Amino acid sequence: MKKIYKLLFISLFFSCVEEDPVLESIETMIVTNLDATTKSQPGQPQYGKFAKFSFSKHSLVEGDDWDIAFRATTILVNGGFSGGEDEPNRSGIGAGYIQVGNYGSIKTVDESLFKQDSQTSKAIPTGSGNGWYNYNFQSHIITPIAGRTLIFKTHNGRYAKVEIQSYYKDSPEIPNASSSEAQYYTFTYTYQPNEGVLSFD
Amino acid sequence: MRSKYISKLILLSAIIIISKINVFSQKEDSIKTIEMEEVMVSANKTEKPLVELTVPAKIITKKNIERSGHSRLNEIINEQVGIVTVPSYGGSEGIQLQGIDPDYTLVLVDGLPVIGRTAGILDLSRISLSSVEKIEIIKGASSSLYGSEALGGVINIITEKDKLNGFNSRVYYRVGSFKTQDILTDINYKLNDLSMYGSFNSYSSDGFDLNNDDDQKTVEAFRNYTGIIGLGYKVKYLGKIDFNYKLFSEKKDGTIFINDPGIKGKTNTFENNFSIKYKNYLSKNISLNIDFYSTNYSNYEKKIGLNNINLENDFDQSLKRTDIKIKIESKSKSYYTIGLGRDSEKLNRTNILVSPEHKSNFMYFQHDWKIHRKLNIVSGIRYDDHKNYNSQLSPKFSAKYNYSNNFNIKGSFGYGYKTPDFRQLYLNFINNSSGYIVLGTKVIEKTITELEESNQLLFYEQVFDTNLLSESSNSYNLGFQYFISPSFPIEINLFRNNIFNLIESSVVGRKTNGQTIYSYSNLNKILTQGIEIQGSCNPIKRLSINGGYQMLYARDHKALKDFESELVYARDPISKQSFLLKKSDYFGLFGRSRHQLNFNFGYDINNNKDYINFRINYKGKFGLIDTNNNSFLDNYDRFVKGHIIANISYNKSIGKFFDIQFLIKNMLNYKDDENLMNNPGRVYSLRISFNN
Numbered sequence: 001m002k003k004i005y006k007l008l009f010i011s012l013f014f015s016c017v018e019e020d021p022v023l024e025s026i027e028t029m030i031v032t033n034l035d036a037t038t039k040s041q042p043g044q045p046q047y048g049k050f051a052k053f054s055f056s057k058h059s060l061v062e063g064d065d066w067d068i069a070f071r072a073t074t075i076l077v078n079g080g081f082s083g084g085e086d087e088p089n090r091s092g093i094g095a096g097y098i099q100v101g102n103y104g105s106i107k108t109v110d111e112s113l114f115k116q117d118s119q120t121s122k123a124i125p126t127g128s129g130n131g132w133y134n135y136n137f138q139s140h141i142i143t144p145i146a147g148r149t150l151i152f153k154t155h156n157g158r159y160a161k162v163e164i165q166s167y168y169k170d171s172p173e174i175p176n177a178s179s180s181e182a183q184y185y186t187f188t189y190t191y192q193p194n195e196g197v198l199s200f201d
Numbered sequence: 202m203r204s205k206y207i208s209k210l211i212l213l214s215a216i217i218i219i220s221k222i223n224v225f226s227q228k229e230d231s232i233k234t235i236e237m238e239e240v241m242v243s244a245n246k247t248e249k250p251l252v253e254l255t256v257p258a259k260i261i262t263k264k265n266i267e268r269s270g271h272s273r274l275n276e277i278i279n280e281q282v283g284i285v286t287v288p289s290y291g292g293s294e295g296i297q298l299q300g301i302d303p304d305y306t307l308v309l310v311d312g313l314p315v316i317g318r319t320a321g322i323l324d325l326s327r328i329s330l331s332s333v334e335k336i337e338i339i340k341g342a343s344s345s346l347y348g349s350e351a352l353g354g355v356i357n358i359i360t361e362k363d364k365l366n367g368f369n370s371r372v373y374y375r376v377g378s379f380k381t382q383d384i385l386t387d388i389n390y391k392l393n394d395l396s397m398y399g400s401f402n403s404y405s406s407d408g409f410d411l412n413n414d415d416d417q418k419t420v421e422a423f424r425n426y427t428g429i430i431g432l433g434y435k436v437k438y439l440g441k442i443d444f445n446y447k448l449f450s451e452k453k454d455g456t457i458f459i460n461d462p463g464i465k466g467k468t469n470t471f472e473n474n475f476s477i478k479y480k481n482y483l484s485k486n487i488s489l490n491i492d493f494y495s496t497n498y499s500n501y502e503k504k505i506g507l508n509n510i511n512l513e514n515d516f517d518q519s520l521k522r523t524d525i526k527i528k529i530e531s532k533s534k535s536y537y538t539i540g541l542g543r544d545s546e547k548l549n550r551t552n553i554l555v556s557p558e559h560k561s562n563f564m565y566f567q568h569d570w571k572i573h574r575k576l577n578i579v580s581g582i583r584y585d586d587h588k589n590y591n592s593q594l595s596p597k598f599s600a601k602y603n604y605s606n607n608f609n610i611k612g613s614f615g616y617g618y619k620t621p622d623f624r625q626l627y628l629n630f631i632n633n634s635s636g637y638i639v640l641g642t643k644v645i646e647k648t649i650t651e652l653e654e655s656n657q658l659l660f661y662e663q664v665f666d667t668n669l670l671s672e673s674s675n676s677y678n679l680g681f682q683y684f685i686s687p688s689f690p691i692e693i694n695l696f697r698n699n700i701f702n703l704i705e706s707s708v709v710g711r712k713t714n715g716q717t718i719y720s721y722s723n724l725n726k727i728l729t730q731g732i733e734i735q736g737s738c739n740p741i742k743r744l745s746i747n748g749g750y751q752m753l754y755a756r757d758h759k760a761l762k763d764f765e766s767e768l769v770y771a772r773d774p775i776s777k778q779s780f781l782l783k784k785s786d787y788f789g790l791f792g793r794s795r796h797q798l799n800f801n802f803g804y805d806i807n808n809n810k811d812y813i814n815f816r817i818n819y820k821g822k823f824g825l826i827d828t829n830n831n832s833f834l835d836n837y838d839r840f841v842k843g844h845i846i847a848n849i850s851y852n853k854s855i856g857k858f859f860d861i862q863f864l865i866k867n868m869l870n871y872k873d874d875e876n877l878m879n880n881p882g883r884v885y886s887l888r889i890s891f892n893n
Contacts, residue, residue: 100768102779120660127708127717134830143830146779147770165777173774174828186777 024193026200029058033169034185036070046072047086055152055160055191064091067154072183073133073142073167075124078155080116092155096123098131099149103163103188106149109198114153124150132164140177142167161200162189242312243337243357245569245579246346247528247538255579255599256343256613257678257694257733261336263361268803268814270850270864270888272375272383272404274336274358275325280816280848282749282799283340283733286325287792288879293324299340299696300729300755300793301353305619305672307343309357311445313476314350316546317498318622319516327449327472329402329427331373331385334361341696342617342676345581345597348544348563352617352674352700361398362433362443366391370893377864377886381406398431408454409881411874418454419878425451425470440481440489447474455504466504473497486530492542494522517549534571538581540564548623552630554644557623562586567597575603589626589643591670593618607684615676621669625704625721639706639719642669652712661710661718670723674700689738697730726758727790747801755790760833771829771837788824788834794843796821810854818846825876841876845869862888 031053038048052066053059069076069088076087079094095114099106115123128135132150133142144164152160165171165188169181190200239251239260251260261277271277275294279286286294287303295303304321307314308328315323336358343351368390375383387400405424412419428448435441455466479491497519504512524542531537541564549556567581581597599613621642628641629648640648652658680694703725710718731753739745763769764784771786772779789795798819805812821843824834850864863886870883 100770102770102781129832134827134832136827136830138826139828139830141830144772145770146772146829146831147768147781148779163779165772171777 023197026190026192027058028188028190030186030188032171032186034060034070034187035183036072036185037183038072040072046074049086050074050076050088052088055154055189056158056193064089065155067092067094067160068096068152068162070185074122074126075132075150077117077123077152079153080123081118084117084119090117093153093157094155095153097151098124099151100147101149102147103149103161106151106161107199107201109151109153109159109161109192109200111198113151133167141175142182143175157195158191158193159198159200160189160191162187241337242359243309243339243355244343245538245567246312246526246540247536247569249569253577253601255577255601255611256615257340257611257680257696259338259340261338263334266330266333266336268812268850268852269816269848270814270852270862270886272330273326274328274330276866277330277336278325278356280799280801280818281338282735283751283797284338285794285797285820286879287322288877289320289322289324293322294326294879295322296325296353296356297792298338298353299676299698300731300753300790301674301698301700305350305352305617305674305700307347307350307352307355309347309355310447310474311360311476311478312357313474313492313494313496313522314520316496316518316520317470317472317500317516319500319514321622327425327451327470328358329385329404331402331427332360332387332398332400332429334359340694341613341678342595342615342674342698343597344593344595344617345583345615346565346567348583348585348593348595349618349620349671352619352672353698360429360431360445361389362396366393368893371890373888373890375886375888378884379407379409379881381886383888394435396431396433398429398433400427400429402427411872411878411881420881421454421468423451423453425449440479442480443476443478445474445476445478448472455502466502468500468502470500471498483527488528490524490526490528492522492524492526494520494524496520513551515549515551519547521545536567536569538565538567538569540566550623553623553627553641554629555627557589557627559587559589561588577601587620590620590668593620593671609682611678611680611682613678617674617676618671619673620671621704621721625669637717637719638712640709642721645709645720649710649718657712657714659711659713669704669721670702672700672702672704672723674698685738689736691736692734694733694735695731696733697728699726699728701726703727727756728758729753729755729790729793743805745803745805747799747803749799751797753793753795753797755793756787757790760787763833769831769833769835771831771835774829782831782833782835782837786835786837788836788838788840791824791827791834794821794823796843807854810860811852813849813851815849816847818848820844820846841873844871844873846871846880858891858893860888860890860892862890864888 034051036051038046040046040048048071050069050071052061052069054061054065055067066078077094077096078090078092080090082090095116097113097115117123125131132148133144135142150162154160164185166186167182168175169184171186172180192200240248241251241254241258241260242248244254244256244258251258266277269277275286278284278296283299285297287297288294296306297303298306308323317323339355341354343355347355371387373385382405384403390397403426408418408420408422410418431445433443449472451470453468455468474496477493482488499517502514522542522544524540526538526540529537543562545560547558563583563585565581565583569579571577578600583595585593595616597615601609601611603609626641626643628639629644630639649661676698678694678696680692682690682692684690702723704721705724706719706721708717709720731751733751735749737747764782764787767781769782770779771782800817802815803812822840824838824840827834828839829837847868848866849868850862852860852862854860866884867882872880872882
């Protein structure tokens with residue numbers, strides 16, 4: 001199977017490293033063209049496998065140690081209700097919420113805002129304008145809403161923030177509904193690997 | 202049904218006739234006609250000279266229409282200050298007044314409403330200009346006189362009446378680009394108290410195509426016919442009665458999506474109007490008007506799409522109105538207008554399971570008071586008693602103060618509303634191909650219960666009241682007029698419309714199979730405000746210049762709040778980084794230009810017979826699509842560029858009876874195929890007419 005994401009750059013933050021060598025460093029990375037394609041038709045019930053992603057491994061995973069999962073516009077967290085159609089098993093304590101603001105200016109996690117997936121709603125709400133994207137009825141384009149940062153708790157209780165940048169293959173400057181390939185995520189994320197640390201600084 | 206209507210009329214007229222003979226038999230017949238060129242009826246529902254009106258108003262005269270060379274209502278409307286025609290589905294165009302959407306402007310013909318808003322917009326190209334005497338335009342909410350729909354304003358098309366004795370006839374033939382053909386025959390006969398009128402118009406075009414990659418034309422070929430017959434009779438002591446019948450029929454090629462030239466869709470439109478108008482003076486100071494009106498509009502559409510999906514849409518609406526109006530002139534320069542009436546409206550439509558029928562009674566009262574030599578106050582109120590939604594009380598207050606002979610001020614406040622339409626109440630639409638359901642507020646409970654019982658409902662959130670309220674507006678106008686010289690007036694008008702309870706569709710639930718359920722609710726509040734400047738002058742003999750400018754801010758309340766609360770961001774298309782937008786980055790509502798400019802130059806070569814008329818219409822940039830998809834039109838979206846459309850017409854008389862008119866529309870050939878679908882570029886036409 002073709003490797004579906006590549007690391008573009010890694011920026012390492014060495015804050016606290018001098019004082020407290022036990023802490024692992026925070027990493028910010030970009031994932032491009034994560035394949036979340038599904039064969040189901042728009043508007044019809046969705047089916048097909050979710051692409052499961054792990055922040056700590058910086059890659060797609062097959063097992064239950066995933067943190068977030070993608071299928072078309074739906075994003076799951078590894079925590080909460082299990083049993084949705086074709087949804088992976090949720091064995092973790094993952095959760096998520098959406099915060100408005102510049103990605104860079106979001107420095108800490110607010111534990112009280114976390115929600116898990118339930119039978120009727122998702123931590124990252126689905127539907128145009130409700131969650132991370134807008135669907136434009138005129139151009140039929142899905143666009144990540146600017147200034148929306150997705151904050152996650154991973155399956156094992158670490159934290160990460162994500163900004164989705166494109167839903168189309170190779171992130172075209174102006175996506176075109178007929179020529180651009182949809183359901184390919186490009187996103188930036190910052191992972192705080194240290195347990196109990198709420199800060200992204 | 203109609204015979205019942207007529208028998209009612211006969212009965213009523215008989216009562217009037219009898220009472221009349223007994224009480225007023227001494228009175229001479231005196232149907233007044235005010236001998237002024239620009240008299241308006243729409244602003245007060247009774248004749249009043251344009252210069253004396255207390256509300257912002259405008260008249261497009263027969264001369265203006267004739268000189269423009271235009272033949273349909275949408276074309277001439279587009280050249281007026283502060284009025285924009287907005288392209289809609291299938292090449293039709295609606296009116297945007299003071300930045301308010303076409304759904305909210307009432308369109309009347311001789312004071313009676315035009316119906317048939319299949320998608321909210323009335324297609325103005327349905328109305329031929331051939332027998333129009335003048336077009337009256339009132340800006341600002343006028344529900345105090347006209348009830349529902351008169352939220353943005355009123356456009357009243359007045360047809361020709363009261364010609365000279367004898368035969369008058371007119372025949373013309375016009376031919377133009379895209380095989381456009383326009384034929385008119387028009388005959389009038391008047392002998393003292395009897396007048397007869399007949400007109401027949403045929404209008405056809407091959408349409409045009411801006412985008413050659415598909416089988417679909419941008420505007421499909423069509424042919425329509427308009428026939429009008431009128432009969433007026435004036436009897437001493439008994440008053441004047443006018444019968445009018447109009448029929449409109451159109452066939453238009455439909456849209457096909459598949460690559461098979463053998464298959465065609467079609468759209469058939471059919472409209473008929475019948476009215477009886479009775480007018481009499483009960484005494485020197487009291488006049489009576491009775492109108493009976495019955496109209497029907499039907500539209501049948503068949504489209505053929507991919508995988509042989511057949512889309513059929515049927516729309517059949519009818520309206521009956523009775524309106525009785527009494528006007529009393531008191532000694533103290535006060536005019537009272539009292540009216541009452543009844544509307545009954547019906548609709549049959551695809552995806553509406555019931556055939557809803559609405560009946561409403563209304564009454565209105567207006568007091569026009571010349572309180573002082575310099576001050577005129579007009580106030581009014583109307584009550585509409587609606588059975589299916591909230592009843593409405595619509596007030597109006599307006600005043601004009603003549604500071605001096607060359608300076609005056611006028612101000613007005615009006616309330617306007619539009620009742621929820623049948624679609625918003627009764628629609629039961631399931632789109633199986635793209636998987637969503639839209640339910641009107643009157644049918645939602647039943648359908649939701651059915652879905653619940655059959656375990657098809659995942660969730661339903663009844664967040665809104667299922668009683669839809671009418672969409673409403675408070676409109677304010679303040680105007681100043683200054684005459685630099687008697688033929689050189691300048692007018693400035695400031696306007697503001699606070700529109701609330703706008704009805705929008707939103708998600709209310711989801712089915713277990715993933716289909717989203719939408720319904721309607723009163724959600725949005727918008728604000729349109731701006732300034733309008735108009736002037737006219739005759740700098741040299743034979744040359745007349747008219748000009749106007751409008752600056753407009755049309756904004757949504759929630760959007761303003763979101764910008765203020767720093768919730769709105771945009772993304773750099775290259776770096777993909779988000780950045781916060783300032784409040785000043787919010788451009789406003791879609792489809793509105795901030796700046797609009799119109800100029801009209803008329804040059805009279807030979808005594809109104811030979812002339813040149815040249816118009817420049819500038820529309821500033823406006824947004825059609827939220828291209829950066831952050832839900833708002835902001836300065837980082839791509840806009841439709843500001844542009845000029847210039848039209849020129851030249852008329853030459855030949856002999857006593859013939860005229861030749863040459864028209865070039867959009868002579869600069871401005872085009873924007875991607876955004877301006879109703880603009881085919883430069884268009885020529887030639888008209889030969891015979892007038893007797």
